[in-house]
Amino acid sequence: MTASRVTLKLATSLDGRIATASGESRWITGESARAEVHRLRAGHQAVIVGIETALADDPELTVRLEGYSGPQPARVVLDTRQRLPPGSRLVRTAGEVPTYLVAGGPPDPTLSGLGVGVLCPRTDGGRPSPAGVIAALRAEGLEQLFIEGGGQVAAAFLSAGLVDRLVWFRAPLVLGARGRPAVGDLPMEGLSEAPRFRRTGVTEFGPDLCETFERT
Numbered sequence: 001m002t003a004s005r006v007t008l009k010l011a012t013s014l015d016g017r018i019a020t021a022s023g024e025s026r027w028i029t030g031e032s033a034r035a036e037v038h039r040l041r042a043g044h045q046a047v048i049v050g051i052e053t054a055l056a057d058d059p060e061l062t063v064r065l066e067g068y069s070g071p072q073p074a075r076v077v078l079d080t081r082q083r084l085p086p087g088s089r090l091v092r093t094a095g096e097v098p099t100y101l102v103a104g105g106p107p108d109p110t111l112s113g114l115g116v117g118v119l120c121p122r123t124d125g126g127r128p129s130p131a132g133v134i135a136a137l138r139a140e141g142l143e144q145l146f147i148e149g150g151g152q153v154a155a156a157f158l159s160a161g162l163v164d165r166l167v168w169f170r171a172p173l174v175l176g177a178r179g180r181p182a183v184g185d186l187p188m189e190g191l192s193e194a195p196r197f198r199r200t201g202v203t204e205f206g207p208d209l210c211e212t213f214e215r216t
Helices: 031-042 049-058 109-113 129-139 150-159
Strands: 005-012 015-018 044-051 072-080 101-103 117-119 142-148 166-172 198-205 208-215
Touching: 005 015, 005 031, 005 150, 005 208, 015 044, 031 166, 031 198, 031 208, 044 049, 044 150, 049 072, 101 129, 117 198, 142 150
Parallel strands: 005 142, 005 166, 044 072, 044 142, 072 101, 101 117
Antiparallel strands: 166 208, 198 208
16 A cells, blocks of 8 residues: 655745634635646545634635546545534535545544545544554555645644645745734754655746745
8 A cells, every 4th residue: 555645735924824813715826726736636536624614714725627427535634633624515515525624532423424435543632643544544544645734734744754845835925923823833853853845847827936845
């Protein structure tokens, strides 16, 4: 069996912000960049977001490309306390597209009864560890993973050294220090501990720039 592969996607301002201080984030990047994100989703088996992203955006996390008829990736929400609302788009469409919630305790029967698969991997300080998340998804047959947000999720997988590929979209605007950062706190003391990547490509999508990196 091949190892799981994890891609982290970031879509930011030039100064690495994903939203204004108030949380406004739609849309930082343009239409062609967003279409490329849908193509990236189609190339993975699961799309992963944190619960804060799910609550703020109420996303569908599906591939929506004209003429696309391939399989939809599974949707995965990292939700330790199982706060995903039963009325959210993800739960309402769980019968159509595989939807999982990674929890820190026993499954909520309300969510599982609506077709959401509740996974309970080993925890690290009360939260499922990134390695535990990958192992739990791998047990479901999900190997190619696409992380879309938010900042704390990005930081957790980067800190664990589990991001194999980084896809970074940058829009030509600046949000400043009060904007919300793309990556949360990383527990390191010096540059030698920083996650490092090798740039493998640069592509323009309308006004936006996309850089791809591989872990060194």
